[in-house]
Amino acid sequence: MVLNNIEELLEKYENGETTLQEEAQLKAYFSQEHIAPHLELYRPLFAYFKANKTETYTKEIPLKSKKTPIYSWLSVAAIAILMLGFYFNSTQIITSNEDDLGTIQDPELAYNEVVKSLELISKSLNKGASTVSYLKSYNKGIATVGYIAELEQSSNIIFKNTK
Structure with a gap:
């Protein structure tokens, strides 16, 4: 009866329909020494999940930015130059078109x-x-x-x- 239950749980697992408790049952079954021979190919899958739980990340995560502050000031200066260019260009267009309205008599x-x-x-x-x-x-x-x-x-x- 247990083997039939495990086969049903495997089918549900492959369809993505198992609950966490059912997956725990599968992990417990495949961590045993004696498994049905036709289900032996599932052992590495569940052994990976067990081994994956023990993995830890040991490298240090740098929290400081390596970016120097001069680059941020360069971007601010570039934006300021663009804004000034747009401003002076738009005022020049307005002053040159005030007299000529484009009408033909x-x-x-x-x-x-x-x-x-x-x-x-x-x-x-x-x-x-x-x-x-x-x-x-x-x-x-x-x-x-x-x-x-x-x-x-x-x-x-x-x-x-x-x-």
């Missing part, structure tokens, strides 16, 4: 500029749309794969019913 000239801009945008969009046209054939291929999956599912149903 002649309506015909403004219309021509808008048409040029829209044509440029249209060319870019058409260029992008032409490079994506291959997706239509990709979608067609995906639909074909879906049909194959349906065919496989129906053939599985047929073959399962004949067995």
Whole structure:
């Protein structure tokens, strides 16, 4: 009866369904001298767990940082320089654009500029749309794969019913 119980516990252990008490029973069984011959291959697994409990880490863990303080100050200085650069660059843009608002007084000239801009945008969009046209054939291929999956599912149903 004990052997049947151990075999059931091993099956539960392999499926990950054992409790801590059941695992303790398995460890106790495999730490004995006499084990069933067909269960002998499990002995090293449970012997490892027993040996692993006695292992300790003996090296010293350094708690001080080996990083010198100059590197932290360098990063602070780099951030300060970047922030100053962004600040002066943004103030220069604001002062140079205060007088020129980008308006065109002649309506015909403004219309021509808008048409040029829209044509440029249209060319870019058409260029992008032409490079994506291959997706239509990709979608067609995906639909074909879906049909194959349906065919496989129906053939599985047929073959399962004949067995």
